[in-house]
Amino acid sequence: MAHLDFERPLVELEQRIGELEALAEGEGLAMDGQLADLRARAVELRQDLYQGLSIWQKVQLSRHPDRPYFNDYLERIFEDFVELHGDRLYRDDPSIVAGFARLDGETVAVIGQQKGRTTRQKVMRNFGMAHPEGYRKAMRVMELADRYRRPIFTFIDTPGAYPGIGAEERGQAEAIGRSLLVMSQLGVPVVATVLGEGGSGGALALGVANRVLMFEFSTYSVITPEGCASILWRDGARGAEAAAQLGLLSSKARELEIVDRVLPEPLGGAQRDAQAAADILGAALREELRELSKLDAAALREHRYARFRRLGRFLEA
């Protein structure tokens, strides 16, 4: 299991417990007292470690190498997934996965940004950074769902839309802008969830929903901390300082009404118990859908408009 630097003392302790357990089992040695002691220490350490996390440590958790990705939730929450490929214009972008699946027997559209676990997968998924064709595929599937009156669930987990030559040539800005427009006009329930990283416009392009949920240790930010630091101080290594300024944690996002609901994670983060995290998300999605299903198409559009219309802080004389 991969771990972050600040998790090392806990990981080492857990390894020792595992070794002792194996030893006790294999050799038939009585180590109950010693084990109980260590286990108690592990519980304490876990509490201390994860309850006093700094902003930067939480940012790191949102990018934890073992953090569950879209496909991990997809297979745990939904059934009968049929993936749809391609934007019909240029290419299929593996950074965004889209299709139809069932939630308690009802067909829904699911669209999510997909990071890769292994190096090969990471490269294939482009680290979850979509090109314009990814957003155009998402729009195509959203419009399809709208036509067949199917609710839409989107899942956000990206450092940002990809900044490259081909992306610019094919209109990255236009693709993101149009996705905002398409989403704002959908006549079906739309629920977005920030699973890990909610990186700027590339995240928002899937985020114009009736309800926006966010996992506790996810981030939602106007720019990556590294990008912010490189603009402010011409030094991308000062991401931790920038993160402290950007207000990108779930607690702040809730306070500013950028998200409607924060989903608690298992102690230490979703990566410590993917199934528990999936259960929490699955239950929340069902609840949200139940409420939104009471609204007709016009009311859903109006609801979404009003939700975003009130966002912003300013004074008026």
Added chain:
Amino acid sequence: MAWFSKGRAEVDAAAKRTLGRGVFRKCTECAVTLRAEEFTANLEVCPECGAHFRLSAEAWAELLLDPGSFEERDASLRPVDPLHFVDSRAYSERLVTTRKKSGVPDALLAGDGAIEGRKTQLAVFLFRFMGGSMGSVVGEKLTRTFERGVELGQPVILLSASGGARMQEGALSLMQMAKTVAALGRLRDAGQPFVSVLLHPTTGGVAASFALLGDVNIAEPRALIGFAGPRVIEQTIREQLPEGFQRAEFLLEHGMVDMIVARHQMRSRIARILDHLLG
């Protein structure tokens, strides 16, 4: 004045380089030196090589609208500092000093006006205020502009010049992208045109929301337009970018803008487009 009574220099030595400014001006593109008023009289376009330099938002409103028709709206909106953001300076202080220096409270000028007799809503980014960045005030003013277009049954003309979303207001700035575009959707539903004029530069969250969603997109010659800034792209791909990348001409070639229009023709071109769309 006796030498001993001489106080501190009133003029900073570094500022002496600007002596003669206001009299002569050198074009940074073709290096020709002309009297400054020749640039001004020519709408900040070099009379020699045609290079377009920045025209203020106020000058744009004057250039495009019928004389005396402009009436500013929502001028009383003021930015706040929701995150207590501090970099080299506190954002709250930066707002005060930038306001003093620029003479405006935030980065968008908006109002009613008429273009060749047709009533329209006009909004122009004020690049001199924090690089035209979009925070809550810009987002709110532009949203109201689109909403007025719907209520009054008028087209919206927007001139963008912006580095993108304003970092100092965090994800609230990001949300302005969704808010404004949703309002644009209502203008579309109302059957009113949106003419988007992309000035130099239009990037980031402003490009990736409404700026490229015009019914007609018009760019100024050589304007830099794109999602990511060139520096970010160079750092990502570790290559030098080709000449002309993300310039207006590049976008025209790649199908992202309808036309490139020189400043002197902008007013008549917009009026003709509105005539075609609205009759």
